[in-house]
Amino acid sequence: LAGEPLKVMISGAPASGKGTQCELIVQKYGLVHISTGDLLRAEVSSGTEIGNKAKEYMETGRLVPDEIVIAMVKSRLSQQDAKEKGWLLDGYPRSSAQAQSLEQMKIRPDIYIVLDVPDEILIDRCVGRRLDPVTGKIYHIKNFPPESEEIKARLVTRTDDTSEKVKSRLTTYKKNAEAISSTYLNILNKIDGNRPKDVVFGEIDSLLLRLQKDKVETKKLG
Numbered sequence: 226l227a228g229e230p231l232k233v234m235i236s237g238a239p240a241s242g243k244g245t246q247c248e249l250i251v252q253k254y255g256l257v258h259i260s261t262g263d264l265l266r267a268e269v270s271s272g273t274e275i276g277n278k279a280k281e282y283m284e285t286g287r288l289v290p291d292e293i294v295i296a297m298v299k300s301r302l303s304q305q306d307a308k309e310k311g312w313l314l315d316g317y318p319r320s321s322a323q324a325q326s327l328e329q330m331k332i333r334p335d336i337y338i339v340l341d342v343p344d345e346i347l348i349d350r351c352v353g354r355r356l357d358p359v360t361g362k363i364y365h366i367k368n369f370p371p372e373s374e375e376i377k378a379r380l381v382t383r384t385d386d387t388s389e390k391v392k393s394r395l396t397t398y399k400k401n402a403e404a405i406s407s408t409y410l411n412i413l414n415k416i417d418g419n420r421p422k423d424v425v426f427g428e429i430d431s432l433l434l435r436l437q438k439d440k441v442e443t444k445k446l447g
């Protein structure tokens with residue numbers, strides 16, 4: 226017996242490990258991963274109208290205007306796979322207007338996870354981050370080096386991963402964090418993200434397993 230699909234939100238400062246944990250969550254739970262950062266980077270690299278508008282904001286570490294991001298997420302959440310498999314929202318909502326638009330549509334997660342990592346660690350993580358454009362996998366030159374020379378040769382660095390830009394992304398994050406978490410206080414779970422990624426995932430996993438079990442129970446009762 227399966228319960229209703231899981232609906233998960235993951236938040237945290239730049240480089241707190243959202244994308245890394247999302248890879249592991251998707252592998253195990255098969256949720257539809259909706260990362261506004263990934264969606265926007267795809268628009269930028271394809272040179273679409275949205276991408277051209279978003280580019281200057283992203284490059285300077287500011288938030289892309291709400292109307293662009295809200296429309297993007299609304300359309301992605303309404304697709305059939307997200308309804309059937311459940312979803313994992315990564316890096317959204319990032320402003321109180323974004324959170325309010327979800328509330329208005331009666332879209333609420335089952336859990337709001339916040340990854341907590343000290344500032345000085347975040348900067349090192351960003352500066353050392355590399356992405357594999359072929360698989361989308363996230364690496365770190367020291368913490369998680371690529372598995373082969375072939376992968377290493379094709380890794381790319383994000384243009385917003387310089388230490389100066391990370392600092393301004395962090396300021397933006399801190400300015401908005403409280404307004405958003407106040408919307409989800411009753412389902413907020415803060416997790417210490419400054420531990421090995423498998424340990425962090427172990428904690429998230431046990432929270433999600435419990436939620437899944439509750440949903441099955443609810444279905445049995447209903």
Ligand code: AP5
Pocket residue numbers: 237238239240241242243244245246261262263265282283284286287288289290294315316317318319320323350351353354355363364365366368369394418419420421422423425
């Ligand atoms: P986005 O792509 O969402 O960037 P971000 O929030 O700054 O988060 P990151 O992707 O930098 O980090 P992450 O937490 O996923 O960490 P990762 O797992 O990669 O957004 C980019 C831009 O798009 C924004 O600045 C904004 O302009 C725009 N945007 C996006 N969403 C928006 C929205 N809703 N509204 C408006 N604008 C929006 O890990 C980082 C590094 O650390 C990696 O190298 C990894 O290998 C390493 N690492 C991960 N976990 C660990 C661990 N446990 N121990 C050691 N190292 C680790």
